[in-house]
Amino acid sequence: MRVCVGTTVHHPEDARITHRQIRALLDSGHEVTFVAPFSHCNVTPRQGIRAVDVPRAVGLRRGKALRAAASALRTAARDADLLLVHDIELLLALPRRRPPTVWDVHEDTIAALGAKTYLPGPVRSVLPPLIRAIESRAERRVHLMLAEESYRARFPGAHPVVPDHTYVPPAPPAPPGDNRIVHVGHISLARGAAEMVEVARRLRPYGIRLDLIGPADAEVRPMLRDAQRAGLLDWFGYVPNNHALRMAEGALAGLSLLHDVPNHRHSMPTKIIEYMARGVPVVTTPLPMAASLVERAGCGTIVPFGEVGEVADAVVRSVLRLREDAERRAEMGARGHAEALNHYHWPAVAGEFVALLERWAQAPDTVPALSPSRTVPA
The missing domain is CATH 3.40.50.2000 (Glycogen Phosphorylase B;)
Structure with a gap:
C-alpha cells in the first residue's frame, strides 16, 4: 500500500x-x-x-x-x-x-x-x-x-x-533520581509555563533542577530564557519524542500542570502516559482523565488548580515529599511503568x-x- x-x-x-x-x-x-x-x-x-x-x-x-x-x-x-x-x-x-x-x-x-x-x-x-x-x-x-x-x-x-x-520499554527503567524534575511537551501559559518557572525558583535552594523539553509559544519564550539565564532551569526546546523520553528517564517527577480549559478538560495528557512509561512519578493538576489514571495506578500525586503561587506551592511540597522517600517514588515509578506497559503500549x-x-x-x-x-x- x-x-x-x-x-x-x-x-x-x-x-x-x-x-x-x-x-x-x-x-x-x-x-x-x-x-x-x-x-x-x-x-x-x-x-x-x-x-x-x-x-x-x-x-x-x-x-x-x-x-x-x-x-x-x-x-x-x-x-x-x-x-x-x-x-x-x-x-x-x-x-x-x-x-x-x-x-x-x-x-x-x-x-x-x-x-x-x-x-x-x-x-x-x-x-x-x-x-x-x-x-x-x-x-x-x-x-x-x-x-x-x-x-x-x-x-x-x-x-x-x-x-x-506510546512505546513502553519492556523492562522497568532505572528508579527515579532525587535532583531533577522534567516537563516533556509543548509549553504555553495554559500548559503551566508560569507555574513551572515558579516551581523551579522555589526548588533551587533544595538543589532540584527543572528540565523543560519541548517547544514554547512565543509569548512565554522570554520568560523561559530569563529563567534559564538565571540558572533556574534548562530549556532544551524541541527534541524528537524518542530522545525526549530518554532524557526524562531517572527524573524525580514529571510535571503536567495543564489549566482547566475546554481543550484540556476531557482529554488524557499524553505526557502523563509517557512519564509512566519511563518510570517517572507524575505530578498533575486534577483534570478528570489525568487524575483518574494517576489515582488508579498509584503512580503520582495530584495538585489543585489555582493561582500561580498556589499551584507552585503544592508542586514543591509534592516534589520534596518524593525526594525524602526513595522507596515511595521507586514504587510509583514501577507502578506507572506496569500500567503503561499493560494498557498504553502503542x-x-x-x-x-x-x-x-x-x-x-x-x-x-x-x-x-x-x-x-x-x-x-x-
Whole structure:
C-alpha cells in the first residue's frame, strides 16, 4: 500500500504522526510519502520515506502554506492508495481526484481556539461555526479517525478511535533520581509555563533542577530564557519524542500542570502516559482523565488548580515529599511503568491502525474535495 501523509501545522517529528503511525506503516512494509514542513523545522527526513517539503502554517498567515500543500498533495496523491491528513486546514486543500482519504482528528479544534492567543476577538467569534461546517462536511466526505474517545461527541457517526499511546520499554527503567524534575511537551501559559518557572525558583535552594523539553509559544519564550539565564532551569526546546523520553528517564517527577480549559478538560495528557512509561512519578493538576489514571495506578500525586503561587506551592511540597522517600517514588515509578506497559503500549494497537488504513484503501472514494478558494457555508 502506498500512503500519502500530510501536515502543515504539526512538526515533521510529531510523535503521533511520525514515531507511531508512519513507523507502523513502514514496519508493515508499506510505502509512505510525507508532505510536511521539513525546512521550516530544520528536520532531515528519515530514511525510508519520500519527503515533500512545504511551508509551515503558523499564526494567521496560512494562505501560502495552504496553497503549497494543495499543490503538493495533488502531485503526491496521484499514485497513492490512501491519503492521510492531520490538519483541519488540509480539508480545504484536498485534490479533487484522490484516493480514499482519512482525517486524523488530533484535537477539539473549537475548544483549542482559547489557547490561540494570536487570534483577534472578532475572528474567535467567526471561526466556531466555520469549523463546525468543515467538520460536518468532512464527516460526510472522508473517513475520520479520532485520537480520543471524548471526540465522539462532536461527530454523530461511528468513527474508530486510534488512541495516542506510546512505546513502553519492556523492562522497568532505572528508579527515579532525587535532583531533577522534567516537563516533556509543548509549553504555553495554559500548559503551566508560569507555574513551572515558579516551581523551579522555589526548588533551587533544595538543589532540584527543572528540565523543560519541548517547544514554547512565543509569548512565554522570554520568560523561559530569563529563567534559564538565571540558572533556574534548562530549556532544551524541541527534541524528537524518542530522545525526549530518554532524557526524562531517572527524573524525580514529571510535571503536567495543564489549566482547566475546554481543550484540556476531557482529554488524557499524553505526557502523563509517557512519564509512566519511563518510570517517572507524575505530578498533575486534577483534570478528570489525568487524575483518574494517576489515582488508579498509584503512580503520582495530584495538585489543585489555582493561582500561580498556589499551584507552585503544592508542586514543591509534592516534589520534596518524593525526594525524602526513595522507596515511595521507586514504587510509583514501577507502578506507572506496569500500567503503561499493560494498557498504553502503542505496538499493541499499531497493527489495528495499519489494518484500518488497509481496509479503507480498498474502499472506493470519489467524493469531491472542498476548494481552497471557496467559502464553506456556516
